[in-house]
Amino acid sequence: ELKVEQNPLFLSxxxxxxxxxxxxxxxxxxRLYWYRQDPGKSLESLFVLLSNGAxxxxxxxxxxxxxxxxxxxxxxxxxxxxxxxxxFCAAGETSGSRLTFGEGTQLTVNP
Amino acid sequence: xxxxxxxxxHKITKRGQNVTFRCDxxxxxxRLYWYRQTLGQGPxxxxxxxxxxxxxxxxxxxxxxxxxxPKGSFSTLEIQRTEQGDSAMYLCAxxxxxxxxxxxxxxxxxxxxx
Numbered sequence: 438e439l440k441v442e443q444n445p446l447f448l449s450x451x452x453x454x455x456x457x458x459x460x461x462x463x464x465x466x467x468r469l470y471w472y473r474q475d476p477g478k479s480l481e482s483l484f485v486l487l488s489n490g491a492x493x494x495x496x497x498x499x500x501x502x503x504x505x506x507x508x509x510x511x512x513x514x515x516x517x518x519x520x521x522x523x524x525f526c527a528a529g530e531t532s533g534s535r536l537t538f539g540e541g542t543q544l545t546v547n548p
Numbered sequence: 549x550x551x552x553x554x555x556x557x558h559k560i561t562k563r564g565q566n567v568t569f570r571c572d573x574x575x576x577x578x579r580l581y582w583y584r585q586t587l588g589q590g591p592x593x594x595x596x597x598x599x600x601x602x603x604x605x606x607x608x609x610x611x612x613x614x615x616x617x618p619k620g621s622f623s624t625l626e627i628q629r630t631e632q633g634d635s636a637m638y639l640c641a642x643x644x645x646x647x648x649x650x651x652x653x654x655x656x657x658x659x660x661x662x
Contacts, residue, residue: 479639480639480653482651482653487647529649534579534581535593536593537593540590541590
């Protein structure tokens, strides 16, 4: 059974700082996703990573995938308040299309 | 295209009542998913359809839950004899099956069972 773990679960950081969120998954997966969720809202797709070594960047966020280590990272560069949200990683099982989500990382960016 | 829509957005019901939620996917998407999310947790998979066929169901989906997608377009999720533990956000997502498949989520239906 595929399991996904994120850390940290809570992250408070100052504007302008850099930080990384880690996502580990337990078994082979051919797809890794990052989503953003604002309080009381639904999930917004950020990145989909499909192959070992894949790196994608959008603004101050950069996601990478290491399938050998079963690890994905979401790197935040020069954080701004607007990035405050909960970030989820999700892995797609190779045998089907369901996504298994991590618990989420609640990010707060302080002025 | 306005994205995935769900109705109602909020539902309050008494324990033992039946409730039904509707999801309208993005029009060209052939896959539709239901997830459940409780406070402070990530979404948990419930079931998914490709066109009108229900291809997978989670063991989380007890006999009280049923989902349909009669014409391969909109879908309904019914919960019979609701229990307080059913209180959660019910999320629908849709996608186009393919290598770059990405699931796009709707706004969710928040259910409170009293």
